[in-house]
Amino acid sequence: MKHSIFVDGQEGTTGLKLYEYLSKIHNIEIIKIDSDKKKDPLVRKKILNEADLVFLCLPDEASRESVSMINNKQTKIIDASTAFRIDKEWIYGLPELEKSQRERIYNSKRVSVPGCHATGFILAIRPLISAGILPKNYPISCFSITGYSGGGKKLISEYENSHKEQLRSPRQYALKLNHKHLPEMQVYSGLTSPPIFTPIVANYHQGLALSVPLYPKLFNKNISPSEIQELLATYYKNEPFVRVLPYESDVFLDEGYFNIMECNKTNNVDIFVFGHKDQVVIVTRLDNLGKGASGAAIQNMNIMLGLNESSGL
Numbered sequence: 620m621k622h623s624i625f626v627d628g629q630e631g632t633t634g635l636k637l638y639e640y641l642s643k644i645h646n647i648e649i650i651k652i653d654s655d656k657k658k659d660p661l662v663r664k665k666i667l668n669e670a671d672l673v674f675l676c677l678p679d680e681a682s683r684e685s686v687s688m689i690n691n692k693q694t695k696i697i698d699a700s701t702a703f704r705i706d707k708e709w710i711y712g713l714p715e716l717e718k719s720q721r722e723r724i725y726n727s728k729r730v731s732v733p734g735c736h737a738t739g740f741i742l743a744i745r746p747l748i749s750a751g752i753l754p755k756n757y758p759i760s761c762f763s764i765t766g767y768s769g770g771g772k773k774l775i776s777e778y779e780n781s782h783k784e785q786l787r788s789p790r791q792y793a794l795k796l797n798h799k800h801l802p803e804m805q806v807y808s809g810l811t812s813p814p815i816f817t818p819i820v821a822n823y824h825q826g827l828a829l830s831v832p833l834y835p836k837l838f839n840k841n842i843s844p845s846e847i848q849e850l851l852a853t854y855y856k857n858e859p860f861v862r863v864l865p866y867e868s869d870v871f872l873d874e875g876y877f878n879i880m881e882c883n884k885t886n887n888v889d890i891f892v893f894g895h896k897d898q899v900v901i902v903t904r905l906d907n908l909g910k911g912a913s914g915a916a917i918q919n920m921n922i923m924l925g926l927n928e929s930s931g932l
């Protein structure tokens with residue numbers, strides 16, 4: 620039996636990337652909406668209730684509207700927006716979060732796709748908090764560098780069509796320390812308060828690296844950077860999409876410089892531990908359009924439909 624799939628937001632950045640992945644998967648059929656009807660509530664409502672599974676690749680407000688239109692209790696929903704990520708009726712679509720998360724996703728009809736920066740942060744920090752090493756009230760900060768496709772069609776167009784000089788250099792944003800991923804970063808990492816988080820967008824299309832600086836002296840237990848690496852490697856050892864690189868992974872650098880784009884066009888996350896006994900930095904690398912958005916959405920679909928988790932990826 621083929622599963623019928625509808626992508627609401629099929630012409631956006633995340634929607635188009637989803638189509639690329641979906642075209643490689645066999646036992647599904649895609650329901651398309653005419654381009655000129657994509658914002659027509661009646662047409663959308665009909666299709667939303669016909670499909671076995673719908674992806675919402677829409678701004679938050681439009682996602683909420685789509686969810687309110689779905690009255691078919693069998694319809695499975697995967698939402699890429701920020702609207703439901705800490706909603707208790709939804710499951711956070713990060714299978715690697717902890718052992719039981721995959722099963723929660725499989726049993727759920729409502730799954731939210733994690734934010735791209737949040738994915739990098741949570742995967743770095745959660746295992747250390749779960750092991751009781753990093754105090755839950757640790758005064759944590761992090762920064763992330765991302766390609767401009769993370770900002771969707773509008774930001775892509777700005778970068779690709781404008782000649783503004785300031786777009787040529789990296790730009791910090793969310794400097795009011797109110798980035799929209801902070802709630803999920805706090806809740807799913809297990810911290811008692813959100814991190815100080817300063818993202819940076821730069822003049823390249825896709826690829827993201829998030830860095831978390833840590834002082835082992837402030838930990839609950841004395842632990843060396845290589846032991847942190849071992850702990851993370853053990854935590855993710857059975858995960859098909861998470862790779863923890865060996866400690867002292869300078870060999871993975873290009874003459875000392877980090878390559879942010881190495882996970883591009885994959886659903887992979889690479890985790891690095893750098894530093895020495897007094898100062899550590901954990902760096903996570905992913906494709907903001909892969910594991911940071913559409914790749915993660917497909918991974919969740921595969922789990923929810925009982926397909927091979929790597930189908931299409």
Ligand SMILES: NC(=O)C1=CN([C@@H]2O[C@H](COP(=O)(O)OP(=O)(O)OC[C@H]3O[C@@H](n4cnc5c(N)ncnc54)[C@H](OP(=O)(O)O)[C@@H]3O)[C@@H](O)[C@H]2O)C=CC1
Pocket residue numbers: 627628629630631632633634657658675676677678679681699700701733734735768769770771772773907908911912
């Ligand atoms: N880009 C990324 O890396 C990531 C994006 N996301 C999230 O995914 C969602 C989509 O983002 P992205 O694809 O980048 O955004 P885009 O702006 O690239 O695309 C959004 C699409 O939704 C359509 N749309 C807007 N309002 C409605 C509506 N009321 N009804 C139907 N369609 C509508 C838009 O059509 P039109 O252009 O005609 O208005 C457009 O095609 C957002 O919530 C975003 O936060 C999540 C992770 C990463």
Ligand SMILES: CC(=O)N[C@@H](CCC(=O)OP(=O)(O)O)C(=O)O
Pocket residue numbers: 699700701733734735736765766767768769770774799800818820907911912
């Ligand atoms: C460059 C840029 O603007 N990036 C987006 C990240 C997109 C993303 O993953 O977040 P959502 O899933 O919540 O949309 C941002 O930081 O808001």
